[in-house]
Structure formats: structure tokens, C-alpha cells
Amino acid sequence: MKRWQLLILTSSLGIGVLYAQNKQLLYDFYEIPQSLMVNPGVKTPYKWHAGIPLVSGIGFQAGTSGITVNDLFANDGVDFTTKVRDRAVYGMGPRDEFSGSGQIEVFYGGFRSANRPDDYYSFGMYGEGYSSIFWPKDLAILGFEGNANNLNRRFDFSHLALQGEAVNVFHFGVNRKMNDKLDLGIRAKLYSSVFEFRSKRNSGYFVTTQGDNNILENTLVAELELQTSGVKEFIDILDDTGATGADLQQWLLGRSFFGGNLGIGADFGFTYQLNQNTFLTGSILDLGFIYHTNGLENYTLNGAVSNEGIEILLPEDLFDTTTDIWQELVDEIERLVPFETNQNSFISLRPIKLNASVRHNFGSIGKGARGSSNFDHCSCKPGNSALRTSNLDYRSAMGAHLFMIHRPKGPQAALTAFFQHRFGNLLALKTTYTLDKYSFTNIGLGLNLQAGPVNFYVLADNLLGYGNIADSHYASFQFGFNIISWNDN
Template sequence: MKRIHLFCFALFIGCSGLFAQNKQLLYDFVEIPQALMVNPGMQTDFKWYAGVPLLSGLSVQAGTSGLSVHDIFADDGLDINDKVRERAVYGLNTRDMIGTTVQIELLSGGFRPANRPKDFYSFGIYHETDFVNYWPQDLAFLGYDGNANQLGRRYRLDDLKLRGEILNVFHFGINREVNPNLTVGARAKIYSGILDFNSTANEGYFVTNEGQENLLSSTLVSDMQLRTSGYEEIKEALDDDVPGDNGTRLRDVFVKRGFLGGDLGLGLDLGFSYNLNEQTTITGSVLDIGFIYHYSDPKNYTLEGQATTEGVRIILPNALVNPSGDFWQDLVDEIEELVPFEDNTNSYINFRPTKLYGSIRYSFGEPDGTAENCNCDYRVSGSRSSGIRYRNSLGGQLFVINRPRGPQAAVTAFYQRRFGRALSLKATYTADKFTFTNVGLGLNMQAGPVNLYLMADNLLAYQNIADSNYASFQFGLNIISWDRN
């Protein structure tokens, strides 16, 4: 029972969140400045905007793939040991993921130069925490059931794939209307790494066979590596802090490393919007083409080599010569010599998880009133000077993100409805590897210069959060000045 409790604890600490980083509700929501972050080439008529610090953009995504808390802890009369074994250990596979992502805008703003009315510049700083871990299927089998009665079975070490990072991103973007039908944009980024860890290029196996001098013979063939940066400095800060300091030392480390005093990298976002005709628009963007060079505080751990052991062997009468010998320690020393566990401080480069968006949108239903009466933008096609305004939009979106086990995709259908100047709603249906019942709703409100938006995904699952495989929430508050048409 103790083994089951420990396994459940480790499982659900790891399953605290899973993410795709897909912002399908925000994408191409042209009334919201933060939509420029997912498509720098979005059509926009902002004169200028200023985000409220720490409140202009908050995004949290969480969930599980293949398993929910309800699957294990539901009061359904089934034994928890059986549920862990059948639904977790033997129910998940190496394609299932566990992780979390959080983004917080620390500073954001944008403006349209008076002498270049077709350009719009945006800038800011945001914080990101990102973690992903694929389910280590064979290692879970080995950890739960052990290798008893598993002669000849190879447990794959390459099932272990995980990565995580904490960083701040400094960015500056240019959005330009090339002509009445085409808008393009680019965003340059500087990454300031706070903490990074990854173990994705593992190889090897563990196998048990019949022994020659003992009952069983175990063989380990390993080429494994865990790379970290920032961990040692953060660990020292935790050790140095004393009660009553309120984590001052740790906070100083996060501030220093997050504001260009840690690992540094460069990135680029690109995007466009193109009107096929007056009512049909296609868009696309590629985000985070970039890397981070981890050099400020690297610490890496490796396990490389091959070893075969038949366990503790006590050979009489030779063992009587040294009856106080530590046979277990001798065994450990022998294995460590054959498969050395080492560490180093080599610098390394990590490439960012690149994301790709695309959409097609059809707009219809001109609103009441004339274009001259409106100085807010809810036009979704046509040039800024055309004065065309549409109440409704519908279409489809595609999202792809690069992951350690290959691309991960999602498709979305959406409908957007505008109610005059003050209110706009966007409803989405998304299908991906986490759920096929993801219905989301985004709300944007404009009260004078004050802009407020709220968005949530997978609304059907909110009636039982514990049984949900995915949830997403976004919130933002801005001050906006619109360009008159």
C-alpha cells in the first residue's frame, strides 16, 4: 500500500498540468492588442495602447492527456490499486504528456507613428513558465511491477523525455499595411533565461536474464543526460534564505536572471493577413524561431556505459576471510565503475518550441450605422480607409507546435459576433490530443478607452473540473486609443 501511495503522489504531482500553448480564442481577435503576440501581421487600427502592468495579459493552461484526477480518486467503489495499475501504469503510453504553461505580461504597449500611419509598433516584457514531460511508459512498468518474472524484457530508457524552463522575454514588433489587402508583421525577441532543465536525448535499456553464477543477471545499457542551467544558483539562494527574510535572496536571483543577467537568446515571430476578397481573409504566423544559450550556471548529469551484474555473490570460504566486508557497497562500486554517473558544467543551446498558426475567415452582416460614427475597429477585412464593418465572422484555424516526440496539432472552428462598439464575442470548438469536446468562449469589452477581455476553454468540463483533461484561462486589461478611419 505504501508503494501505491508514493506512486500516486509522484503521478499527480507530475500531472498537475498539461498544455498545448494554443491560444485559439485570442488568435486574430483584432479588437485585442495582445492578439499581435500570436500574429504580428494581424490587421489592426490601434492608434496606441498601454497594457496595465501585470494585468494586461495573463494566460494559464492546464490539464492532462489520457488521465484525469477523477479517473484515480473518484468514489466509484473500485480499488485505488486497480485504478492506478489499469488506468495509469497500463493505460498511458509514450504519446501522453504532462506539464504546464503560464504567461504573464509585465509590460506592454504600442503606438502608430504620426509620420508613418500604415505602421504600428508594439513592445513589452512577459514572463513564461513552460514544462512538458512525456509519460515514461517502460520506466513506469519497471517502477511499479519491478522486473520479477520479466526475463528477456527490455525496458527502454528513451521513454524519458522532459523539459522545462522559466524565462522572461523582451520583444519589439513592427506591423505594416503593405497595401489595402496585405498586412505583414515581425517581432524580435530577447530571451532571458532564469531556469532550464531538459532530458530528451536518452538511449539504452535495462534487461534481466538468467544468470550463470546466480539466479538472475541484470544488464544496463545507458546513454542518458540531464542538462540544467540556473538550478545551482537558485538552490544556493534557497539554502541561504533564513526565516523572516521572505525569500529576499531567491527573489534577487530571479530578478537578476530574468532581466538579462542569466542565460540569453534570440527569437523571431513572423505573420501576415491577406484579403482574398472583401469578405474573405487568410492569416498565418510562425512564433519563437529562436534559441537560448545556457552558459551562466550550467550543471549537467550523465549516465553512460554498460554493466551486467548478477547481484551480491558470497563465495565461501573466501568470504570468511573478511566477514565485515560491505558486499552491497562493493556491488554499487562495481556498477558505478562500469556505468559512471558523472557531472559537468558544459554550456549548451536549447531551441525554442516553434509554433505555427493559420486561419481562414469569412465575414458578413454590416452593422447598423455608418463607418463615420465609429472610431473603434471591429472591421475584419478591407483596408483601414475602406470603412467596411462586419458584425459576423466564421472560419477555421490550425495550430501546430514542435515537441520532443514530433509536431502536435489542433484544429479549431470559430464564430465571432460584434455588438456595436462595446462588445464582441468569439466562440470556438477545438479538437486536439487532449479532448474532442473543447468549446471555448472569448469576451472583449470596450468602455471608452478601457479594454477588458476574458477567455476560457473547455467550458463543458467545468461542471466537473476533476474529470477534465484540459482547461485554459486568459485575462487582460488595456487602455486603447483607436485610429479614426
Template sequence: MKKTLLIILCLWGLIPGYTQNKQLLYDFNEIPQSLMLNPGAETLHRWHAGIPFLSGIYANVGVSGFTLNDLFADNGVDFNEKVRNLLFGVSRNDVISLNQQLEIFNIGFRKDGWRGRTYYSFGIYEEIDFFSYWPKDLAILAFEGNSNFINSPFNLGDLNFRGEFLTVFHFGINKKVSEKFTYGVRAKIYSSILNFSSVGNRGTFITEDGQNNFFTHRIQADLELKTSGYASLREAGSDAFVSNLRKRAFLGGNLGLGFDVGFTYKPEEQWTITGSLQDVGFIRHSKDTESYKLNGEFELEGIELSFPEIVNGDGLNDYWQELLDDLEEQVPFDTISNKYTTLRPVKLNGSVKYTFGRKKPSKKECNCEATDREYRNAAGLQLFAVGRPRLPLIALTAFYQTKLTNFLDVKATYTVDKFSFRNLGLGFSSEIGNVNFYILADNLLELQNLAKSHNLSFQLGFNIKLPETEKPY
């Protein structure tokens, strides 16, 4: 047992990547947006309508391996010294990540009124996602040069990043099969505005002891950067891009398809198991694409002088031009316009929840609101994983959720992942009248000094929702 735990912990250290882990929102079913993480979540309301542009505002920034404080702390240490420490301290599997989402609208309703077992929801949201591994060897080469690294290769595969800017049109169906089992599916159309991707790079650059000269420089490269939506931006400038943006955001650009799927299962009265997969899908980039490729192998020992016999008419050699021609021939840099397909990062969520503590008897004889659950408290574990170019990232969360007052639900989470072993999160969801307001933030221990944190995320939004009642409306 201890061994297994140790192995798991060791693996954890190797697992790269940052998240988009929304551990606070997941399974927080008082918030209608929890359906966006698990289309098979329990729905506790008759209908909901997000306030346009305000129903879901989410941002997340993450860096692993270092913090802003490591670089910018006002501690008298020379800045370049700090940069150098960072260069060698950060691993090639450390990451820089940014994710932002904004719901344009989000609406849901139960078919056939309060008796209905099917809940429909749909909407549009915008998303920006950027993810890069730390290009360690390239950074060292740029900062230090090759002089201290004779005979040790620089890995060009350290260049690994991707980014996208898109809108997502979605429609979900949530079906309560029985008191024990609910499932749901959400179909998605992705409308890509801008995409760039350079994730399959391989190659090395090495300066090693030479045969005929001091050094042999050798480059082996198989590098590619794919872009869509960029070529026209570069040519037309930012003004034209903005006017183009609306068209692309609303299905006028490169399109993709995907789905979310999920379930809720209650094997026992007080136990709940849930699971979901999000963004199983792809985007086909066929319009406005431009890719850059550098592929080949080249070796250089310097310029070999041949001392031509000018008298005999050998003429002068143009060594330099020959060298450039060779390089261009053997490691050509191509700009091409190829169609390509990107997969969306798949996210997996799962949870086990135990509910307990019967609600206090109401002063009123009958408090018929169905949102008043039988149990006020819930505690459990959640698992999150997201696909990233090298290895998926995994996070484990323990949570506690409770109804603080009749109008306020709170969820607290403790998450362990690559970034932090002490990520404490807190989320509130309030119901005042029919207005639901929620705010969720994690890494609270680091809020004391934001500069010291590896990642931060927050989410907030306003919805109007009508609670479930036992009466027809």
C-alpha cells in the same frame, strides 16, 4: 477522400503533446494581445497600453491519457487499483504540461498617427513552461518492480521532460503594405531564470533469463539532465534565489534571441488568410549550469563465487566492492558544468476566415468608428502546431466570431486535438470607454466537472486602447 481522412485521424492518435494553443486569442484582433500570436495581424486601434501586470494573464494545464477524475473520483474503487489502471492505460506519448504567462507591460502605437501604416508594439512578459511525457516504463518499474517483466525491457528513453522560467523582452513592427497585405516581425530577447532539460535520453533496463544464473540484469544508459540556474539555487537556498531572480529576470542571466513572424492576406473582400511562426529562437545557457550524465552499459548475473584457496593464500575476494567499482566504471554518473543551448518550442498558427453579414445601418447618420467593420460576422478554420521533443502537436479549430453589441465581441471555437474531440471555447472582448477587457476560456464542456477535463486554459486582461478614427487626433 475518406481514406485520407482516416489516415489523418489515425495520425492524430499518434501525435503527442500538449499545446499552448491560444485558438481564442489568435486572429481576435479586437484584443491588442493578438499581435503576440501574429505580429502581422490587422491592428484595429491607434494605440494601446496594457494595464501593467493585468494586461495578459494566461494559464494552461494539460494532461493527456487520464484525468483527475480517473484517479480521485469518489466512487469506492481502491485508489491503488486506479493508479494501476492508469499506469497501464496511459501511453509513453501522453503528456503532462503547464504553461503560464504574465505580461508585465505591453504597449503599442501607430507611427505617424492615424494615417500611419506601421504599428509598433513592445513589452515584457514572464513565462513558465513545463512539459513532460509520461515516464511510463520508469513508473511501472517503480510501482511493480521487474518480477512480472522478465525478458521485457524498460525503456529509459521514457524519461523526457523540460521546464523553463524566463522573461521575454519583445519589440514588434507591423506593416500594412496594402489593403490586401499586412506583415509583421517581432524580435525577442529571452532572459532565462531557470532551465532544466532532459529530452534526448536513450537506454534500456532488462532482466532476462541468464546463462550461469537465473537472471542477467543489463542496463544500457545514455541519460542526461541539463540545468541552468539550479546549482546556485541549491547551494544558496531559496532566499538567495529570490534576490537573484530580479537580476536574472532582467537580462542578468542566460540570454537568448528569437523572433516571431506573420502575415495577413486578403485575396478577396470577404476572405482572409493569416499565418505566423512564434518563438523561432534559442537560449544559450553558459552561466550557472550543471549537468548530470549517466552513460554506459553494465551486465550482471549475480556474484560469482570462486572459492579461493585460503590455505594457499589466495585471500578473500571483495566481490561486493568489485561489483560497485565495475558499475561505477562502466556506467559512470558524472556531474559536469557544460554550456548548452536550448531551442524554444516553435509554434505555428494559420487561419482562413470568411466575413459576412453587413453591419446594421446605424441610427446615427455617420458612425465613423473604424472598428465598426463592414461585416459583423466571421467564421473559419485555424490550424495550430507546436514543436515538442518527439513529434509536434497539431490542433484544428473551427471558429465563429461576431460583434454582439457595439461594445462586445465574442468568439466561439471548437477544437480537435489529442486531448479532446469536443473542446468548446468562448472568448469575450469588451470596450467600455477606452478600456478593453477580455476573457477567454476553453474546454467549457468540461467546466461542469473540472476534474474530468484533460486540459484547461484561460486568459484575461485589461488594456487601454484608442480606436482607429477617420480623424486625426
């Protein structure tokens, strides 16, 4: 097998790229300007910030709730077909998912309004892509074992669910400090879809039973659909032997910058100070849609048919001189269950994400980040909350974070407990323990480093998995560089 084929296989299993979904390490880690992207209402202790173009935010994530790479490819001497059959085909369920995504910020910046110092504006552009494939268990069994030894078993087509896209996002957000206790934020987004494919809400089945007349009867009931936009154009370029890398680049740029399908969306968020040391936060992200009108190619298989082979009934067929009975049978099946393509427009809702957290600060606050001499001086004084809340408000903090996302087979949730600590002006660490469908042993670590105006952050999830990365169910990694000017007090 060629390496690229293997790469495609593993990518299609979702182990390649990642979907920027749960960002529990980044969430409310507000020393990092990118935390505004997961809660536009997060605290903003900056006067302005500028991401280093192309490296201000790079992230990838991959998750598999079923098998791992190690389960299949470990050099353990076990027959590979046996491993696939036992661990994948029969070992996983239809709710097991392979997902992956990647994200890169092209540019990102923000500034505090000179006229309204309570407002912080942020803007930028990033590209992201993701794929999500649920394990089509019944189809896998049908493909692996066949129907001969599975009489009367209904192979359920609803197990088939997949989704993926690449999209370029332009955004502008406003964060406003409403009062000493409340920060609100909103972010408007304009989506330029490069490509998208999705197949969900499928239904139907295939079953083989004892026939009414003949020995066996095969029954197919299908309501399947795969919607795509941009995919066919992409494949056409790849298949075109005359096409060059420049053609592909031109196509990608064209669709990234409003040449594809467009959509709009919004994020909302808040931070509310319950008491001096306790904060509630919440955000809802990607409330929006993309309207797909070009580059469309949709595939459907709808209908129902039962078949017991060619039937010759005498005397009815005695004088039927048609000899192409086989073709008639094929035509009849295709008529009853037509495989069709269309170019119908469709709307794809964005995968809505919900974050909520509670954070409790404790320990001596000590020095803040920039402007910390004032911070240090003022923020420790009870009642001087205006200055306190406009800068970093914790030395140590702990809390919990809930994340939910709407997925093709319903909402998924993750629950995180976190602890974070600042070491003076230079360093802040955040560690998390997360429970979700991928792992019960997900410990993450985030580091924020501030040297003068230069900010660097790195966030890595499921650190225990790095001990044997091939056996990990989940991995994410994110890092970036920013230039930050902190608030004066």
C-alpha cells in the same frame, strides 16, 4: 501527506501551471491587442494601446492527455493503488503528456507611427513558465511492479522526456500594412532565462533475462541526460535555512533581468485578404534559442553493463585474497555506467509554434468599434477597402485555425473551427471547437468588451470541462485589461 507535497505532485503531473501554447481564441481576435503576440502580422485597428501593467495579460493553461485528477482522486471508494495501477501505470502510454504553463504580461504597449501610419509598433515584457512531462510508462511499470515478473521485458528509457522553464521575455514588434490586401509583422525577442530543465532524446533499456552462468542476468544500457540551468541555484536558496524571501526575490529579479542566460528570437506573421470577405493568416513564433552558460548542472548516465552477481570461478579465483568482492562489483558497475555531473553549456531551442487560419466574414458589418461612424459609413461601400481594412472588418465571421508546436517527442497539432460575432461597438464574442491530443470536446468562448477606451477580454477553453473541472483533460483561462485608442478614418 502534506498539502505542499501534493501540490508539487500535481504540478509535476502538469496539472498546476500552464503553457501558453495554443491560443486559438486569441488568434486573429484582433480587437484584442494581445492578438499581436500570436500573429505580429494581424490587423491593427489601433492608434495606440497600453496594457494595464501586470493585468493586461494573465493566462494559465493545463492539459493532460492521459488521466485526469478525477480519475485518481474522485471519492469513489475504489482503492487508490488500484486506480493508480490501472489508470496511470498501465492506462497511459509514453506519448501521454502532462503540461502546464502560465504567463503574465508585466507591461505591454503599442503605437502607430506618426511618420509612417502604415506601421504599428508594439513592445513589452512578459514572463512565462511551463512544464511538460511525458508519461514514462516503462519506468512507471518497473517502479510499480518491479522486474521479477517481467523477465525478458525491456524497460525503455526513451519514455523519459520532460522539459520546463521560466523565462522573461522583452519584445519589440513592427506591424506594417503593405497594401490593401497584405499586413506583415515581425517581432524581435530577447529572452532572459530564469531557469530551465530538460531531458529528452534519452535512450537505453533495462532488462532481466536468464543468466549465462547464474540464474538471472540484469542488463542496463543507458544514454540519459538531464540538463539544467538555474535550477541548482534555486534549490540551494530553498535549502538554505538562512535564506529569506528577499534573497529569493533578489535572485529571481537578477535572473529575470539579464542576470541569467540570454537568448534571442523572432516571430513572423501575416494577414492576407483573399477577397472582400476572406482572409488568410499565418504566423511562426519563437524562432530562437537561449544559450545557457551559467547556473549549469547537467546529469548524465551513459554506458552499458550486464551483471549476474558475484562470481567465484575456481581455480582462477582460488588464490585471490581480495575479500571486498562486493565493492569491486559495485565499482565495476559504476565504472561501466557512470553517473556524472558536468557544467557544460548548452543551447535550447525555443518551442517553435506555427499558426495558420482562414476567416470568412459575413453578415451586415454595421458599426465598427471606435471611429465607427466613419467605419460604418465607408466600409460598406464596395471598393473602399482602404478604410474597411483599417478597422474592424466583420459583423460575423467563421473559419478554421491550425496550430502546431514542436515538442520533445515531435510536433503536435490542433485544429480549430471558430465563429465570431460583434454586437455593436461594445461586445464581440468568439467561440471555438478544437480537436487536439487532449480533448475532442473542447469548446471555447472568448469575450471582448470595449467601454470607451477601456478594453477587457476574457478567453476560456474547454467550457464543457468546467462542468466537472477535476475530470477535464484541458483547461485554459486568459484575461486582461487594455486602454485602446482606435484608428481614425
